[in-house]
Amino acid sequence: MAGGKCLALIAHDQKKDDMAAFARANKDLLSRWKIVATGTTGGRVLDAAPDLNVVRLKSGPLGGDQQIGALISTGEVDALIFFVDPLTPMPHDVDVKALMRLAIVYDIPMALNHATAIKLLPTLEA
Template identity: 45%
Template sequence: MALPKKKTIALIAHDGKKAEMISFVKDNIEFFKKFELVATSTTGKLVAQTGLKVKRYLSGPVGGDAQITALVATEKCHAVIFMRDPLGMHPHEPDIYSLLRICDVHDVPLATNLSSAQLIVKGLAKNLLKE
């Protein structure tokens, strides 16, 4: 009998939020070890430096957000933690909004700040205890 496949969490962080993301990942490293991790390029590189295995996609501005959106739309990503900089200008804003919309359409948990990321971790950890 095959073991069930791990659920996938996507990690994305704008440049001004990357340090916050890495601190969050380090604070919750045992939790993240229980999931397949995907990330946009630079965020993934930084997450990998914590010792976690992470599949890296393109950088956000060149299509990484769109690649992760496709994972959500095809039910291959089960939660997204996206540390956004709401005050910054981002050339790939349409891709960002598409990701937010597709998470809503497919009822996939989406955190866009530290508080909501902590809630996703707590909720998913609680669900893991039930399995």
């Protein structure tokens, strides 16, 4: 992915309404970024804020978390906002854990809930 800083957006199913509201409320800040998102999340973000530059990857359970992890490892994702559902068992829990692990390994800014995301986003250089 050429040029510009890249932000990854992901939300689990129970958090997708929150992510849509976050995208709508912060569309001006988000419009400065190239955005990558897991498949369903990316669709919801685009529904909420159609002018954003969003590349949709695979859905999370089908490899999307791993794709974003790979992009972190190659330096192509600069920050991660991931609205995690802590109350629902997931078939791809290992992928979620691996993604968070890589965000820590490569020391990129990572917000895992809405309260942190709204504080983090305005501080990031797009």
